[in-house]
Structure formats: C-alpha cells, structure tokens
Amino acid sequence: MSGAWLLVIAAVVLLAVFGLYLSMTAGRIDHLHRRIDTTQLALDSHLLRRSAVSTELATSLLLDPASSLLLAEAAHQARTSVDADAQERTQAESALTATLGAVLTPEDVDEVLDSPEGPLMLAELAAACRRVQLSRTFLNDAVRACRQLRSQRIAAAFRLAGHTPWPQSWEMDDTVPEGLISRDIPRMGTSNERPASWDAGPDE
Amino acid sequence: MRVGLVCPYAWDVPGGVRSHVADLAVALQAHGHDVSVLAPVEDAETLPPWVVDGGRPIAVRYNGSIARLSIGVSATRKVRGWIRSGDFDVLHVHEPVAPSLSLLALWAARGPIVATWHSSHDRSRILSAGYAVAQTAMEKVRGRIAVSEEARRTLVTHVGGDAVLIPNGVRVSAFASRERLPGVDPARPALLFLGRVDEPRKGLAVLLASLPTIVEAVPDVQVLIAGPGSADDSLAELPEEVRARITVLGRISDEDKVRALRSVDVYVAPHTGGESFGIVLVEALAAQAAVVASDLPAFRRVLDDGACGMLFPNQDEQGLADQVVLALGDAGLRARMVAAGDARVRIFDWDRVVDDVIAVYDSVRLPEEKVTEDLRGQIVGRLSRSGRGGGG
Secondary structure, three states, rough: OOHHHHHHHHHHHHHHHHHHHHHHHHHHHHHHHHHHHHHHHHHHHHHHHHHHHHHHHHEEEEEEHHHHHHHHHHHHHHHHHHHHOHHHHHHHHHHHHHHHHHOOHHHHHHHHHHOOOHHHHHHHHHHHHHHHHHHHHHHHHHHHHHHHHHOHHHHHHHOOOOOOOOOOOOOOOOOHHHHHHHHOOOOOOOOOOOOOOOOOOOOO | EEEEEEOOOOOOOOEEEEEEEEHHHHHHHHHEEEEEEEEEEEHHHHHHOOEEEOOOOOOEEEEOOEEEOOOOHHHHHHHHHHHHHHHOOEEEEEEOOOOOOOHHHHEEEEEOOEEOOOOOOOOHHOHEEEEHHHHHHOOOOOOEEEOHHHHHHHHHHHHHOEEOOOOOOOOOHHHHHOOOOOOOOOOOOOEEEOOOOOOHHHHHHHHHHHHHHHHHOOOEEEEEEEEEOHHHHHOOOOOOOHOOOOEEEEEEHHHHHHHHHOOOOOEEEEEOOOOOOOOOHHHHHHHEEEEEEEEHHHHHHOOHHHOOEEEEOOOOHHHEEEEEEEHOHHHHHHHHEEEEEEEEHHEHHHHHHHHHHHHHHHHHHHOOOOOOOOOOOOOOHHHHEEEEEEOO
C-alpha cells in the first residue's frame, strides 16, 4: 500500500519538475522570439535609413549622372520592396549594396568629399551601412540561438514555440563600400571636444 | 544615451578589462553620453563620480588566476537597485561569463543588452555545468562584441553564433612623450626592435640576418633590442663588428618603451605572423617613430598601404635592409612618414573606436526602449510586484 503511494508521489514530483522545465524552456523560446523581433525592427530602420540617404545622394548631383541614375533606381527598388516577401527584399537590398559599392569607389568618394554638403551625407551613409551590417549580424545570431533551442527534441515534441513560424535568417550582401572604408569620412552626431579628464586618464 | 557599463573585476586592481571599461566610459562621455559604471570596489574613497560601488570584491580562483569578484545576495541586491534606478538606454556588460556582477546584471535586466567578450576561455569551462545555468542569462544578450580574433573564435566555436570584432582603442595621448632614452647616442643613426626576443613570430631573426648589410651601408648605426627573453644564442652567431653595434635592453617599462621609440630614427617591426591588429605599429606611430615593417595584412592596414611607414616582403631580410638603409639616409622621408602617421593614428584612438561601439548600441535598440528589471526567476520580486498591483 505505502509502496504504491510512494510511487504516486514520485510520479507527481517528476511531473511537476518536468512541467517546470517545459514552462522555463517555453519562456526562453518566447524571449528569443522577442529578441528576433526587436533586432529585425532595428535592422529594418537602418535599411530604411540607408536607402533614404542613398536617394538623397543620388539626387544631390554630387555623383556623375550615370552613377546617380543607377543609385536612385537601386535605392527606389530597396524602398519599395519593404512590403514584399523576405526573398525579394533581401535581393533588392543586396542590389543596393552592390550599386553603392560600384558608385562609391575611393576616387568617387574623394570627389564627393570635396563638395560642401558631401562630407555629412557620406558620414550618414557610412553610419547607416555599418549599422545594417551590425544589426544583421545580431539578428542572425538571435535566429540561430532560437532555432537551436526549438530543435531540441522535447521543445519540438511539445510544440513549445506554439504557432510561431520557424525563424528565418536574413541573408544579404551588407558589404560597406570600399570608398567609405578607405577614406577618412567625417563623423556625425558626435562632438569632437574632449573633456579635460580624457588626457589625465580616469585612473591616474 | 544613458549607458550602464558593468565591470566584473575589482576597480582598484589594474587589469585589461578594467582599463578597457574605464577608457570606454571616458570616451563615451566625451561623445556626450551619460555613463554609469558598476564594478566591485575595495576603497570607495577614490572613485570617479561615474563609478558605482557594486560591493566589496572577494578573491576567487577563476580562469587560471586569482580574480577579485563580487558575488552573493548583497551584490545581487546592488545590481538590481542599480538597474532599477539607472534608467539606462543600453546595458553593456563586460566578460559576461565571469561569475561576478556581469552575470548578475544579465540575470537581473532585460531590454537592449550588449556584451563584450575579452579573454579566450577553454572549451571545458564554457561547456561546464555552470555555463548551462548562465545560458538563460546569456540568451538575453542582443549584441555581442569580441575584442580580439581569439575571443571571437572561442565564442563562435564553443558557444555558437556570431560576434562583431571591435578591438581595444589606443590612448594616443599616452604615447606623446618628449623624453629620450638615456644611453642612445643622438648623433648616430639608431634602429629599435621591440618584443619577445625568443618568440620567432616577432621576427628578431629576420632583423639580425639583415644587420650585416645594414652595417655595411651605415657603419655608425646603433641597434637597440628591447623585450623579455634571451637572445644570446642568436646574437653569438653574428659577426663581431655587427654585435658591437647592438645594445640589448631586456624587458623595459611602458614609459621606457615610449622613450625608446622617441629616441630612435627607425622602428623595425619584422613580425612574421600572429598580429591580428598591429597595435604595436599604432603605438609606434603614436610615439612618432618612423616605421619599417613586414607586409603582414594587419601592418599593411595600419600603415595605410605604406603611406605612413615602409613595408618589406615578410621574412625577406634583403628587403628589410634596403628599406632601413633608405630610411636612415633620408631625414625628409622619415619626417613625411611621421607626419602621415600622426594623422593616421587618430582612427585607432579610443575617440574613434567608440563610434563603432555606439553603432552597436544603435543596432540592438529601438527608439525609446529602456533597460528594465527582469523579474522572471525572482519569486520574491514577482510576488512583491503583483502585491503592488503590477506597478513598479
């Protein structure tokens, strides 16, 4: 009799522990999905910024007419693909990357830097390109972590992710144009003045 | 932006991570950001106003040495209080796997979180039972930074995923000394080698092999060799007239390193590999030395493809000798390289490196988003919160 009771108690405890494990894993999956959503939103905003500045650069007459036309076209494709499916979007964004690389060689960048409004525009473009690169890395990192957890046997068997679709990584060419790396582009949104504490160092 | 930085190791003890955090905090403030640093503190008297006392550190054996960490209930409480009152836009923890304030902060916070991995850890530690516990906290990190290729490799191979590489900045102003090293004859042309003399990748052998040619062309040259290790064997193989021109300084202090760079005409970097950033060259340019270096990719990059220093084919002693003789014979060329280097070095300054860190903050964060306290896993916190009707 008491043996049967012990068995029942053991089973209940085991079930409780298992339930707790399931709930914690479901929580982790949920949190990873939210991380994916946030990084995707950040990536979207930087992509949008990049195409906006590209359009601005294309219409500024700072580049030669042929380059301007190509860039305007690529930036427009990228902007209008926002509502398309992921594959079409990444293709349009990769095409914008390729066009930026083609029209912003170091020589072209030198030319643009010589104009009064050029430096600021290139600074904004360089900042946007870099942020696209970073947020894409972080998005794919979150996707990988989420897939890994979701593909664990128990998580998959108990459908801990609910009906959330299988997370997709964001595959695109996000190379920063050569000219924006090798040339000394001024910076934006930062003050060049250093506080007195800089040279003294924080600890000496 | 309001940035909360967490340093896991004691603020009072000098160390790589600690000075990285201090330099980063100062650079972020120079860019107009609000910074609060949470660190274990031994002596709260001497703290800068932007450092918050995270509790007294205790000495624990960790990662192969004695580390001074803060752990326990009181540290946890301090971390939670700091996060609640901090109102941070970004939380940036350093060395997230260190069992100290960093891990506690990851545990206690949610929102835009960035982590920087500094040292490489071995596989056994990362896959240990302790790491499984930390996994949930680690999953909250939205953006991961590695300061070196080694740190990044550890992360990618053992933990999985990816990280962006942002190397340490160099405090350029710290290398702007005007003093010379006593014992260097200012009237004679001088060469300098820096680095472990018995580490083949530092390339002393290439320099030594080139010396006979250099001495033949510039008979009054003096050669300074500074760095730990013993080079007696390789020196003994040199002809007497070459050996007579060499001064071995042994291990020297950082101050003397700057003085030595100041005192010579040419700094030679014959490294044959293993340099992923070429920080040595950045320091040499910051100290305004004329540089002759092997054409490793990192060196090529630092020297802007030869615009602010001379390059020779890696491991080619004849090429090294030719470039050194050319540089020693032409003061105008050296002055031009130093001037170009002076401008170049600014992009490696903390002042610039911090731009990349800010770009990372921007890439993980939505406008208006804040770091908040994470009450999951905190039964007491949850109860107290629900008791107050979900308010906070």
